[in-house]
Amino acid sequence: QSALTQPRSVSGSPGQSVTISCTGTSSDVGGYHYVSWYQQHPGKAPKFIIYDVSKRPSGVPDRFSGSKTGNTASLTISGLQAEDESDYYCCSYAGENSWVFGGGTKLTVL
Amino acid sequence: QVQLVESGGGVVQPGGSLRLSCSASGFIFSGYAMHWVRQAPGKGLEWVSLISYDGTRQYYADSVKGRFTISRDNSKNTMYLEMNNLRTEDAAVHYCARGRLGGTGLYYFEYWGQGALVTVSS
Numbered sequence: 001q002s003a004l005t006q007p008r009s010v011s012g013s014p015g016q017s018v019t020i021s022c023t024g025t026s027s028d029v030g031g032y033h034y035v036s037w038y039q040q041h042p043g044k045a046p047k048f049i050i051y052d053v054s055k056r057p058s059g060v061p062d063r064f065s066g067s068k069t070g071n072t073a074s075l076t077i078s079g080l081q082a083e084d085e086s087d088y089y090c091c092s093y094a095g096e097n098s099w100v101f102g103g104g105t106k107l108t109v110l
Numbered sequence: 111q112v113q114l115v116e117s118g119g120g121v122v123q124p125g126g127s128l129r130l131s132c133s134a135s136g137f138i139f140s141g142y143a144m145h146w147v148r149q150a151p152g153k154g155l156e157w158v159s160l161i162s163y164d165g166t167r168q169y170y171a172d173s174v175k176g177r178f179t180i181s182r183d184n185s186k187n188t189m190y191l192e193m194n195n196l197r198t199e200d201a202a203v204h205y206c207a208r209g210r211l212g213g214t215g216l217y218y219f220e221y222w223g224q225g226a227l228v229t230v231s232s
Contacts, residue, residue: 001171001172003154034214034217034218036217036218036219038155038219040155045205045222045223045224045225046147046155046205046219046222047222048218048219048220048221048222051210051217051218052214057220089154089155091155091157091219093217097160097167097169098157098169098171099145099157099160099217100157101154101155101156101157102154103154104154104155
């Protein structure tokens with residue numbers, strides 16, 4: 001199972017919006033609604049921020065939103081804040097009780 | 111509040127074995143599927159294994175199949191990962207993660223432990 005493809009890095013200024021893409025195949029992202037996103041600050045455990053492609057767990061700000069078109073999922077962060085600077089990982093169910101993550105994207109808030 | 115605490119990490123030689131534990135508290139452990147996810151130094155996340163809420167079903171990534179065994183003891187609120195025939199590429203922080211509640215809950219990693227570092231080196 002190959003990792004999902006994410007850009008290595010993205011950046012934006014405070015208050016702006018950024019979008020992180022996550023490209024897979026019809027066997028994972030395109031084939032299931034079970035796409036999730038995780039935020040990971042350096043040296044910390046990942047934090048669950050999006051599930052079912054576009055739903056936010058309780059406590060996650062509505063600045064974070066998710067979507068999917070075909071084999072590509074996207075995470076959009078609007079109204080960028082300094083504390084959003086982090087690594088972001090997408091994840092998809094890949095069938096037969098297996099999961100695949102993206103390679104991760106480093107978000108820099110300028 | 112939900113807490114997951116991993117233990118058992120350490121340094122092991124290639125071909126060696128190690129057993130990780132994940133102690134859970136703050137929720138009804140027996141009601142949730144549990145996963146192991148790992149992260150090699152400076153690398154991305156990799157799903158390793160899943161165990162059903164009752165321990166009757168186990169699933170593994172191809173990279174660890176036949177070498178790792180996941181198990182749980184619901185009476186002790188603890189999950190385990192027995193790792194045998196370790197390779198240098200198994201060196202990583204190993205996280206335990208809890209699924210969400212509900213029928214589709216096992217598809218997600220809602221809460222994570224702080225991780226246990228496994229180093230494989232001669």
